[in-house]
Amino acid sequence: MKRDKVLSWDEYFMGLAHLSAMRSKDPSTQVGACIVNPYNRVVGIGYNDDEFPWEREGSTLETKYVYVVHAELNAILNSTTSLQGCTLYVSLFPCNECAKAIVQAGIKKIVYESDKYADTDIVKASKRILNAAGVSLCQIEQAIKVSVEKIKL
Ligand code: ZN
Numbered sequence: 001m002k003r004d005k006v007l008s009w010d011e012y013f014m015g016l017a018h019l020s021a022m023r024s025k026d027p028s029t030q031v032g033a034c035i036v037n038p039y040n041r042v043v044g045i046g047y048n049d050d051e052f053p054w055e056r057e058g059s060t061l062e063t064k065y066v067y068v069v070h071a072e073l074n075a076i077l078n079s080t081t082s083l084q085g086c087t088l089y090v091s092l093f094p095c096n097e098c099a100k101a102i103v104q105a106g107i108k109k110i111v112y113e114s115d116k117y118a119d120t121d122i123v124k125a126s127k128r129i130l131n132a133a134g135v136s137l138c139q140i141e142q143a144i145k146v147s148v149e150k151i152k153l
Helices: 009-021 071-077 096-105 121-132
Strands: 032-036 042-047 087-092 109-114 136-139
Touching: 009 032, 009 042, 009 071, 009 087, 009 109, 032 071, 042 071, 071 087, 071 096, 096 121, 121 136
Parallel strands: 087 109, 109 136
Antiparallel strands: 032 042, 032 087
């Protein structure tokens, strides 16, 4: 008998984004992203990462902000093909810097989960950039939680 409660495509790709986020070493924010082409094939995946300090406060050179590569940009840079017309799934709404890369890459749709920084200038600028480029923005209806259990063989 066929299983009827399978994940939707949106749930599946957002789940992949969350799984990818589990690779992040950032102690405060783990973000994952997954890029999918119009045939529902994954063509890029990423998480926020670097090997530098993870501090949030202090002198600029000791904070994470100047070093980190965001999940969206990692997914774009790691992509295996042209991203024209693709959809980006991301667990947190992209910042303005990622928005520029998303537009330049030709990504046409963003499915996001959290928008917890909506009131910041960074996200306001990001939305202005994405709207001006005609990228459609779509918040997933339900948050996705992925858990990985390791079981002794
Ligand atoms: Zn970003």
